[in-house]
Amino acid sequence: MKKKPDEIAIDRVIRGLKSIPSIPTVVTKVTEILNDPWSCAADLGRVISADQVLTAKLLGLVNSAFYGFPGKIETVSRAVTIIGFRQLRELAVGTSLLNMFKGLGNNASLSVQDFWKHCVVCGIAGRVLAIYKREEVPERFFVAGLMHDIGRMVLLESCPEQYNDVFTMVKEQNCLVTEAEIAVFGFTHAEVGKQLMLHWHLPSSLVNAVGFHHDTESQGQFSSLADVVHVADIITHASGLGSSGEQFIPPLNPYVRERLGLKMSVLELAMEKMHEQFENIADFMLVKK
Ligand SMILES: [Fe+2]
Numbered sequence: 654m655k656k657k658p659d660e661i662a663i664d665r666v667i668r669g670l671k672s673i674p675s676i677p678t679v680v681t682k683v684t685e686i687l688n689d690p691w692s693c694a695a696d697l698g699r700v701i702s703a704d705q706v707l708t709a710k711l712l713g714l715v716n717s718a719f720y721g722f723p724g725k726i727e728t729v730s731r732a733v734t735i736i737g738f739r740q741l742r743e744l745a746v747g748t749s750l751l752n753m754f755k756g757l758g759n760n761a762s763l764s765v766q767d768f769w770k771h772c773v774v775c776g777i778a779g780r781v782l783a784i785y786k787r788e789e790v791p792e793r794f795f796v797a798g799l800m801h802d803i804g805r806m807v808l809l810e811s812c813p814e815q816y817n818d819v820f821t822m823v824k825e826q827n828c829l830v831t832e833a834e835i836a837v838f839g840f841t842h843a844e845v846g847k848q849l850m851l852h853w854h855l856p857s858s859l860v861n862a863v864g865f866h867h868d869t870e871s872q873g874q875f876s877s878l879a880d881v882v883h884v885a886d887i888i889t890h891a892s893g894l895g896s897s898g899e900q901f902i903p904p905l906n907p908y909v910r911e912r913l914g915l916k917m918s919v920l921e922l923a924m925e926k927m928h929e930q931f932e933n934i935a936d937f938m939l940v941k942k
C-alpha cells in the first residue's frame with residue numbers, strides 16, 4: 654500500500670533516531686510469543702532466561718513492593734507460575750522497550766526524569782483502572798500506559814530543535830502540546846508512536862492504544878485499551894506526578910469515561926492508588942520520587 658505524506662515524514666523522523674536502529678532480538682521473540690495463540694509458558698521462560706538483563710529486570714519487578722508477594726521469586730519459571738504467562742509476556746515487552754528508551758529525550762524544557770515519571774504513572778493508572786474493570790490481563794494496560802507517549806520521546810530525540818519550537822508555542826499560546834506538534838510537524842507524537850509500534854510488529858491493540866490515546870473516537874471501532882489509556886493519561890496529568898510537557902490538564906473525553914462506566918469518584922480513588930503504587934515501583938523503574 655502506498656504511504657501517505659504524513660507517514661513518509663514520520664518514517665523519516667523514526668529513521669533519524671540513531672540510538673534505536675532496531676528492536677532487541679529478545680523483544681522480537683517475546684512479541685512473536687505475544688502474537689502466537691499457541692505459545693506456552695515454557696516458550697516464554699526459555700526466551701526470557703536466555704537474556705540475563707531482561708531476567709534480572711523482570712525478577713526485580715516481580716519481587717518489588719509493587720507486586721507485594723511475600724516470598725522471593727527467584728526464577729523465571731516461578732515468576733511465570735505466580736504472575737501468570739500472559740501477564741509476564743506483557744511485562745517482558747514493556748520492560749525491554751523501556752530499557753531501550755531510558756536516558757533519551759533530554760530537553761531544556763522537559764526533564765527526562767519527569768517525562769519517565771509521567772509514563773510510569775500512566776502505566777500504573779492503566780493497570781489500576783483495568784483491575785477495577787476486571788480486565789483479564791491488567792499488565793497489558795500497564796504496558797500500553799508505559800508506552801503511550803513514546804512518540805514524543807522519538808520526536809524529542811530526532812528533532813530537538815523543532816521540538817523546542819513546540820514548547821515555545823505551548824508557552825506563548827497556552828495551547829496543548831498536541832496542537833503545537835500539529836502546527837510544527839503536521840502530525841502528533843501519538844502518530845509517531847503508532848508507526849514505531851507498527852514498525853516493530855507489536856500487537857495491534859498496543860499499536861492502536863498508543864496511536865489513539867488522544868483521539869480515541871477516530872479509531873473507527875472502540876477498544877478498551879485505547880479508552881483506558883486516554884483516561885489514565887488525563888488522571889496522570891491531574892495527579893501532578895511527572896510531566897509530559899503540558900501546561901495544563903488536557904480535557905477528558907466524556908464519551909470515553911461513559912463507555913468505560915467510570916464515575917468521577919472512581920477516578921479520584923484511582924489517583925490515590927497511583928500515588929501509593931508509584932512509591933512502590935519508582936526505585937525499580939529508576940524514576941526519582
Ligand atoms: Fe500523549
Ligand SMILES: [Fe+2]
Nearest residue numbers: 801802886897
Ligand atoms: Fe501522556
